[in-house]
Amino acid sequence: MRTIEEIAASLSMLTTAELHHLERVIHDLYRDRHEPIIYDDAYGIWTEYDQVSVASEAFELFDEAEEREDSVNA
Numbered sequence: 001m002r003t004i005e006e007i008a009a010s011l012s013m014l015t016t017a018e019l020h021h022l023e024r025v026i027h028d029l030y031r032d033r034h035e036p037i038i039y040d041d042a043y044g045i046w047t048e049y050d051q052v053s054v055a056s057e058a059f060e061l062f063d064e065a066e067e068r069e070d071s072v073n074a
Helices: 004-013 016-032 048-073
Strands: 037-041 044-047
Touching: 016 037, 016 044, 037 048, 044 048
Parallel strands: none
Antiparallel strands: 037 044
């Protein structure tokens, strides 16, 4: 079995169609494993991991904006 690093490195060599197919296979695996899914429709799924990840990114942007504002006001 390939390592995660090998798989990640090879993804850029896949066509868009192949990436879409791979994404569908992964989403089907999440469903089969009964992973906590917040949103699931014909377009794909949104997992708890996705939600936490995006929230984390948003809070990082808020923190950066706040730090810039603090440095301007100092």
